[in-house]
Amino acid sequence: MKHFLCYFLFFTLGVFSQEKTSLKNALFQLSTKYKIQFSYKDSSVEKFKNISFNNSQSIDSILLSLSLQTQLVFEKIDNKNYVIRFLNTKKKSICAYVVSSKKHTKLPFVTVYYNAQNKYTNASGFFKIKNVISDGFITLSSVGYQSKTIAINTFTKECNIIVLEEEINYLNKIVITDYLTKGFLKKKDGSITLNSKKMGILPGVIEPDVLQSLQLIPGVHSPNETASGIHIRGSTPDQNLVIFDGMKMYHFSHFFGFISVFNPYITNQVKLYRSGTHAKYGNNVGGVLDISVDNPSLQKTTIGFGTTFTHSDFFIKTPLFKDKVGIVFSARRSITDFINSITYQKYSEVAFQNSKISEGLDDESLKIVNAKNNFYYEDYHTKVMVQPSQNSKISFSYLYNLNDLNFTGNTPNINQNFEDDIRIKNQGFRIDWKQGLLKNGIHQIGFTSTNFDKNYQGFRDRTLRNGNSEIANYGKENGVKEHSFEYLFEKLTTKNNSWQLGYQFHKYHVNYLFYREIPGDSNTINDLIDEQANSSAFFTEYQYNNKHNWLLNLGIRLQRFNKPSKSYLEPRLNVNYKLNKSLNVSFSTEVKHQSISQVVDFREDGLGGVFDRFWTLSNTQTFPVLKNTQISFGANYQKNNWTFDLEFYQKNIEGIVLLIDENIKSEKYYSGTNIVYGIDFLIKKQWNNYNTWVSYTWSNSQYQFKNLNNSNKFDGSYDIPHNFIWSHTYSKNKMQYSLGWRFRSGLPYTVKTAVQNKKNEGLKINFEDLNTERLSNYQRIDFSTAYKFYIGKKKKYNGVLGLTLQNLLNKRNILSKDYEIQTVIIEQGTSREEKQVLVETNSLSMGFVPNVMFRVNF
Known part of the structure; x- marks a missing residue:
């Protein structure tokens, strides 16, 4: 009985807290309060003069209520922009090639979102979608690039070329590129990163071995010539924190130190901190070596x-x-x-x-x-x-x-x-x-x-x-x-x-x-x-x-x-x-x-x-x-x-x-x-x-x-x-x-x-x-x-x-x-x-x- 009374009271307060207003006025209030913009045709909105509107609810709850009353679609483009449209059953097929903004290189595995679904570009940066609502939108997203939203009605019969701009990441902006050779970067937070797939050849290193490659960086050396005997600015190997795919490593070598246990062909990125380590790294007094592993491909073998x-x-x-x-x-x-x-x-x-x-x-x-x-x-x-x-x-x-x-x-x-x-x-x-x-x-x-x-x-x-x-x-x-x-x-x-x-x-x-x-x-x-x-x-x-x-x-x-x-x-x-x-x-x-x-x-x-x-x-x-x-x-x-x-x-x-x-x-x-x-x-x-x-x-x-x-x-x-x-x-x-x-x-x-x-x-x-x-x-x-x-x-x-x-x-x-x-x-x-x-x-x-x-x- 208590639960019923609580629900009844909540429903009653919700009904009586609502006001009757026009849809256009409701959109104006939402734009002012949440600093967002709505794009729509006046003819689509003006006929709704008497709708229930509760400005105290969350933006998602409000839009859901408006959608149920008007049968309009409130499509979110990004955090600041929404498009209002009628449901449209007319469909078309679209295709495009996705390239980077700098050298127009083809971008594989770009995620394409549409109608609550997604697919990916192939190895040539190409995608094709059949029977998609013509007045809808698609959004393209890829790591390292800025997301882009495009109206489907802008696509022609010929396959479009879509250019993605590289993402500007101020959090870890690079201060030195190709620190030693290709694949080495030094970032603003003091870390030196290594990408074994992009790494150039190094003297005495037969494979892109992480531990052997890092020994060419100033302040990092191995007194006994082993891959695992890394000393970072005077700190012995046990004082350094070595993390592989989120796991702390207490032993990281084969053949009594000569070969590292980290397979270089599945490593994604290696971060080396000689000093200035982040607060999340703890229980060590030396340097930090954080090795991440490739994420599995969801599209390609x-x-x-x-x-x-x-x-x-x-x-x-x-x-x-x-x-x-x-x-x-x-x-x-x-x-x-x-x-x-x-x-x-x-x-x-x-x-x-x-x-x-x-x-x-x-x-x-x-x-x-x-x-x-x-x-x-x-x-x-x-x-x-x-x-x-x-x-x-x-x-x-x-x-x-x-x-x-x-x-x-x-x-x-x-x-x-x-x-x-x-x-x-x-x-x-x-x-x-x-x-x-x-x-x-x-x-x-x-x-x-x-x-x-x-x-x-x-x-x-x-x-x-x-x-x-x-x-x-x-x-x-x-x-x-x-x-x-x-x-x-x-x-x-x-x-x-x-x-x-x-x-x-x-x-x-x-x-x-x-x-x-x-x-x-x-x-x-x-x-x-x-x-x-x-x-x-x-x-x-x-x-x-x-x-x-x-x-x-x-x-x-x-x-x-x-x-x-x-x-x-x-x-x-x-x-x-x-x-x-x-x-x-x-x-x-x-x-x-x-x-x-x-x-x-x-x-x-x-x-x-x-x-x-x-x-x-x-x-x-x-x-x-x-x-x-x-x-x-x-x-x-x-x-x-x-x-x-x-x-x-x-x-x-x-x-x-x-x-x-x-x-x-x-x-x-x-x-x-x-x-x-x-x-x-x-x-x-x-x-x-x-x-x-x-x-x-x-x-x-x-x-x-x-x-x-x-x-x-x-x-x-x-x-x-x-x-x-x-x-x-x-x-x-x-x-x-x-x-x-x-x-x-x-x-x-x-x-x-x-x-x-x-x-x-x-x-x-x-x-x-x-x-x-x-x-x-x-x-x-x-x-x-x-x-x-x-x-x-x-x-x-x-x-x-x-x-x-x-x-x-x-x-x-x-x-x-x-x-x-x-x-x-x-x-x-x-x-x-x-x-x-x-x-x-x-x-x-x-x-x-x-x-x-x-x-x-x-």
Whole structure:
């Protein structure tokens, strides 16, 4: 009864709140109140003199009421314009070609809306619609172009040509085009974006690999030559936030770092933030790498496959249900377990150096027989997108990648059988829903789950002279499970300013196990860490534009970790001012915190330390929350094919942790600070088909730990004062060439000595002052070339054949220097004697490494 009374009261108030007026007067009131315009013929409107009109309702409700009373159609053209017309059953067929305004290039997959339906232009930019109401309208919409509405009665019997103007996006306007080469852009917010499909050839890069390509940018480098070992302005890889298709990545390489797990042929856009990150990015103190994946095509099927000397891959992008559902699937697998290519041999030589694998294969005294080295890697990615309506999208993404190594054999000289297993697996899943348009507001909700697992197990079974068996076990395990929820609201405000508001929740489970069991050895270790934690964050950001000269991003993030139970306020500011058409100046400052990071583990394992880092959560005792306070300012200039980019930066990172074997020092974990300051500089010039650029970074990285090195500052482990790259690219017809020279300072290292244990139980390592010595300078020359070709008269299929030569002069640089205690055999037989000695080991860079790539797309 109560519900009936409420409905009756609402209906009664609605009826009596209405007034009787003419349609023309009602339209005038609506135009004044909502600042909109109605287009109509007077004869269509003037006859309606007595209609019910309630000006207090929403505009949609009012127009619906008027339409029901008059049988007129109120057709919305855009937010400011409506057309009033009678229903018309007369129909016609129309067709047109859609082209861009600049070069009149044909635009495929442009959305054509009509009569609450839509279709798309084909690969030639053509569309045809049959039996459409002749006095209606169509609207054309495409990403990167301004929407256009056209009256159907303007179409002639011949197919029209419709020109779409490029969209002017003031929010992320580009300040430098072709930052290094084609496909690289620098935007006003300080980000550098990379489009792998448009990217030109780069020296030493066989495929448009994201991680390898970014290392040519000033301030980004990899001290150990790997794709995954990216340091961004002094921040180590674990301090950088790497996101792939909305999923945070805790491991992003194959072949122990040499190849990234991101298939470049399905990536859409890569955004790199060296500083000045947006408020939505959190729980990291370094740079940000945000990698998006192609959205599935709802109209056309695209297939590609290719191979190199290390792996083969395949991808497909296709609609499942036209206009509604599409899918992207990619698969990549190594060929290393059945083809022993020269590239695989060269990579293996570096990846396994100084480990038990290389020692057993190279050292005669440890000569291995019956050796089996089985290794392979693979990755898969699937993305399904559902578009139930024009303004709504739902996507499902799944990622899987694996590296698997099994090494077995026996060593007759010391009567030992062994087995080593390394398995690195990463899985991720994300479901994402977006609703709305930027001008009215976009709501986005996402759920993500990732699971990283890294496991090493080593087994040694040695037969002694007395016939007894001595078994040694080694192991390292590290796992991270993360589940997260995210809500983001984004809206354009007046004058193309924008506003963001969001919330994020993350739940973590991290475990780490290190064990070493050697009979008769006092250094037996069983170290277990198993913790859970969660974090939550509220953030908001406003972006302000002023007459295309000013761009200001002002954001704030309130980050809370439950371990330790504390909240952190993180202000973010990024300013860019355009002095003239060619010159921009910029400034940014930010505060960031991080609760999950990697710790360096110096302890020896049975394999020789193929991986020496593990993920761990912050706590109140051992591992503090990392904090970074960063500031940068600079200028960039582009005119007459010249490009200059200069930035100064300083960052102060607190909470860095080192782990040293408890038998070496009185303490186990050491926490300290890392201060980094430097200059990034780029100069580039292009002459027709020839392009050359120099990127240079000067930096200084200093560590300070309370109980190490007498609490004095010392050079950071990855301090590289000078990093210089000179690159060249040249293209002619279907050929491309690229040559590059890299030069940088050598890394610091610590001298170690051997001392006798107090109980005469053998030798132990003693650390001298940390990082007091430095390796020799590093340099290498790389070359790449590629030939693009087409198949068939209509050129529907295209392909590329590429060759790269890394380290053309075969210079073996020293990447790191370390020391370890080894047991050597002095004599054999009845006089057999074993002795412990301190051995210096150098990790060398890659020598000359060739690679070939063949690819076809259709």
